[in-house]
Every structure is written in structure tokens, then in C-alpha cells.
Amino acid sequence: MAPDDVLVRLAAHAAGRHGVEQRDGRLADAVVEALLTHGGGDSGVLMRQSLISPEMRRRIATHSDRAIRDAYADFIRSMVDLGVPTHIDALEEAYGEPPKALAGAPDPKLRAAVAQTWWKRPVEVQVNLLADPDPQVRAAATAHEEPGVPPEWWERCLADPATRANVARRVPLTWEQFLALTRDGDDDVRQAVAANPHLTADMAARLLDVDDPVVRIALAHSQHVDAKTRDGLYAHVEGQRADGSIEAEVALSWNPARPGWLSEASLAERLTYLDCRHVAFRLVLAACRDLPQEAWRRLDKDPDLQVRRTAARRPDAPPEILERLVRAHGDVFHLSPLLVEHPNFPRHMLRTLADEPDPHVRYVALQDPELPVPALERLAVAEESFVRRGVARHPNITDVLLERLLSDSNPEVVHGAAANPALRPERMHRILTDAGL
Numbered sequence: 001m002a003p004d005d006v007l008v009r010l011a012a013h014a015a016g017r018h019g020v021e022q023r024d025g026r027l028a029d030a031v032v033e034a035l036l037t038h039g040g041g042d043s044g045v046l047m048r049q050s051l052i053s054p055e056m057r058r059r060i061a062t063h064s065d066r067a068i069r070d071a072y073a074d075f076i077r078s079m080v081d082l083g084v085p086t087h088i089d090a091l092e093e094a095y096g097e098p099p100k101a102l103a104g105a106p107d108p109k110l111r112a113a114v115a116q117t118w119w120k121r122p123v124e125v126q127v128n129l130l131a132d133p134d135p136q137v138r139a140a141a142t143a144h145e146e147p148g149v150p151p152e153w154w155e156r157c158l159a160d161p162a163t164r165a166n167v168a169r170r171v172p173l174t175w176e177q178f179l180a181l182t183r184d185g186d187d188d189v190r191q192a193v194a195a196n197p198h199l200t201a202d203m204a205a206r207l208l209d210v211d212d213p214v215v216r217i218a219l220a221h222s223q224h225v226d227a228k229t230r231d232g233l234y235a236h237v238e239g240q241r242a243d244g245s246i247e248a249e250v251a252l253s254w255n256p257a258r259p260g261w262l263s264e265a266s267l268a269e270r271l272t273y274l275d276c277r278h279v280a281f282r283l284v285l286a287a288c289r290d291l292p293q294e295a296w297r298r299l300d301k302d303p304d305l306q307v308r309r310t311a312a313r314r315p316d317a318p319p320e321i322l323e324r325l326v327r328a329h330g331d332v333f334h335l336s337p338l339l340v341e342h343p344n345f346p347r348h349m350l351r352t353l354a355d356e357p358d359p360h361v362r363y364v365a366l367q368d369p370e371l372p373v374p375a376l377e378r379l380a381v382a383e384e385s386f387v388r389r390g391v392a393r394h395p396n397i398t399d400v401l402l403e404r405l406l407s408d409s410n411p412e413v414v415h416g417a418a419a420n421p422a423l424r425p426e427r428m429h430r431i432l433t434d435a436g437l
Contacts, residue, residue: 135162213251300388331362392416
């Protein structure tokens with residue numbers, strides 16, 4: 001990590017300040033002073049409590065420059081005004097009030113912000129938000145599954161245009177409520193009803209003729225339709241997609257209505273879906289943990305990569321299955337934990353990936369913190385900049401290799417090299433001197 005005197009020098013440059021401000025952990029007081037001196041209110045925006053010492057918090061709170069003194073609070077208030085979801089801790093810090101008081105604030109945008117992010121609010125607070133005079137607050141209070149809507153409020157929320165779709169998606173419906181909602185004329189409401197996991201067979205049958213791709217796929221995922229009906233629903237929407245329908249593409253690729261009920265079914269019933277032609281059902285099976293070995297063998301050979309990857313996350317996945325997947329397709333770095341972090345993954349095989357033809361697979365080799373230098377040198381000349389960037393950040397990098405990557409044509413590779421803890425402080429100072437800092 002860069003020493004404090006380097007961070008102080010970096011604070012004199014806009015890009016340097018940005019990098020310093022993105023660091024995790026508390027900054028030394030001298031570094032904070034330098035950030036505020038050169039960045040003013042722009043740096044003050046990021047002066048959240050976790051980043052600075054109590055002494056610096058007191059100094060900022062009494063700073064003579066209002067732009068610095070109120071920068072963080074002003075930024076959070078602007079996010080609230082724009083309707084950007086903001087963590088409840090940030091709201092509490094910026095407004096200086098506990099969440100319960102903020103939930104009753106005069107500003108409806110602030111009340112809505114609290115409803116968006118304070119998911120563990122008490123029932124009495126939730127009831128007040130559901131009864132709020134502002135529709136945006138009521139909508140925010142029902143937008144998420146938590147903390148939920150008390151049963152005695154279902155009828156009222158289903159009658160409220162601001163909350164109707166949110167609640168229709170989650171609560172059990174009477175036949176009368178179902179009829180009223182599906183006759184509403186609002187596409188969002190009908191789609192929400194179709195995705196409701198509590199629908200009865202009669203309700204599902206009533207929706208089968210609705211000409212909406214999202215509704216059709218939601219019904220295809222219902223436990224109340226047979227295989228023939230399900231195939232027909234899918235075929236209809238797939239045909240619409242082939243004709244260029246964006247709505248059909250969204251329904252097939254982004255539909256949040258998944259057959260979650262299948263995970264609660266008996267093992268015998270679940271196993272009947274191993275040959276289901278629709279990936280959504282096989283994905284549910286792959287996420288189970290109690291399947292027999294024959295089922296796992298079939299899922300490990302599933303034609304869909306996502307199904308195979310999901311199945312490989314089971315606790316007893318064989319090492320050879322994990323290695324085969326990663327060697328063929330790489331890993332998914334936005335999902336945690338990685339497949340290579342699975343306890344059964346043969347970590348000693350990571351370095352052998354460095355010579356695979358697929359650059360995404362070679363990149364996975366960098367997960368070996370002791371990857372040999374010759375392998376790093378080969379990866380450092382890869383055509384793909386993301387591979388070189390991975391080398392630039394690797395803990396086993398040499399001074400010579402680091403120096404080469406500091407001159408790379410790609411700025412992200414250079415940034416990765418400059419941020420590597422292996423970079424020696426004296427080299428950091430030379431870089432800053434050369435930059436006139």
C-alpha cells in the first residue's frame with residue numbers, strides 16, 4: 001500500500017485524489033487535510049465517517065468553508081432529491097437523525113428514501129409509510145419483499161394505484177381481487193398478478209389467453225400448467241422474439257418470475273424436470289442440494305452453461321467437474337464465491353491454465369497468488385488488455401515486469417500496476433516527481 005507521504009502528494013492531482021478517495025479503510029489526518037486543501041468541497045463529499053478520524057470529523061464540522069463543512073450532507077441530500085437509493089446509514093449520517101425520525105420527516109422524498117433502504121424497519125413504521133399521503137412513499141414502502149405488508153393492509157394496498165402492482169405480485173389473492181386486478185387495464189398489474197406465486201389453478205387458466213409475453217412466460221413457470229401448455233406458451237413467445245419483438249426478448253431473458261415452487265416440491269416431482277426443455281426449471285434443480293448422483297451426472301452435462309455452473313456450486317462437486325468447467329469456459333467474476341474458490345477445486349491446477357488458448361481461461365490462472373514469473377511474463381504480453389491488467393495487479397509480479405506494465409499503452413493496465421502493493425515507495429515518488437507533483 002502507498003505510504004501516507006505518497007498519498008499526500010497524490011492529493012494535488014484530480015486523478016490522484018479520485019484514487020485515494022476510493023481506498024478502503026481510514027485515511028490519515030494528513031492525507032485528509034491534503035484532499036480538502038486541493039479538492040475542497042468535491043473531496044468533502046466523500047468524507048464519510050468510516051473514512052476519517054473523529055478529530056477530522058470535528059474539524060470538518062466546524063470548517064470555515066461551508067462547501068467543505070456541508071459537502072457530504074449536501075451530496076446525500078441531492079441523491080435523495082433525485083430519488084437515487086441511498087443506504088440508510090448514509091441518510092442517518094447526513095441528516096443527523098435516527099431512521100425512525102427520518103421516516104416521519106416533512107420531506108416526502110426523504111421518507112421515500114428511508115422506505116427504499118431501511119428494510120428492517122419496525123411494523124409501526126411500515127404502517128405509517130403505507131398510510132403516507134404521498135404516493136411515492138407508499139410505492140417505496142411496498143417495492144421490496146421486506147419488511148412486507150401486514151395482511152390487514154392487503155385490501156387497501158391492492159386498491160391503491162401506487163402500491164397495487166407491488167402487492168399484487170406477492171400476497172395471496174381472493175377470486176374477486178384477482179378479477180378486479182386483471183381487469184384493471186394496467187400491463188404492470190397484470191404482469192405482477194401472473195408472477196404471483198400464490199395463484200390458484202383457476203387463476204392461472206384465466207390468464208392463458210392474455211397476449212403479453214411477460215404474462216405468458218410467468219404462466220409457463222407456474223406449477224398449474226402441464227408440459228404441453230408450458231411448451232405452447234414458450235413457443236408462442238419464442239416466435240414473437242423471432243419476429244423481432246423486444247417485449248418477447250425481455251420476457252425470455254429477463255423475466256423475474258422463476259419457478260421457485262419447484263425447489264419446495266418433493267424429490268420425486270423435482271426429478272421429473274431433469275429433461276425439461278426450459279432452462280429455468282433445470283436451473284432450479286441445479287440449485288438444489290439433495291439430488292441423487294445420477295441427477296448430478298446429468299446436470300453436469302447439461303447443454304446450458306449456466307445450469308452446469310450452478311450445479312458445480314454444490315458442496316460435494318467433484319474436483320474434475322470444477323476443473324473441466326473452468327478450463328473450458330473460465331470463471332464468472334461477478335459471482336461470489338468463484339468456482340476456483342470452491343473447497344474441492346484443485347488449486348494446484350490453476351497455473352496450468354496460463355497456456356490455454358482462451359484468454360478468459362488464461363486470466364483465471366492469475367487467481368494463483370504464487371503463479372510463477374515465467375507464466376506472468378507470457379500473460380503480460382497478451383493481446384487482451386484485461387489479461388495484462390490482471391498481471392499488473394498480481395502479488396508475485398517482479399520489479400522488471402511491473403516497470404514494463406507501468407508503460408503499457410492501456411491506461412487501466414498502468415493504473416493496475418501503479419496500485420500494486422509490490423510497487424516500491426521510491427518508485428512511487430519518482431513517478432510523482434516526473435508528473436510534477
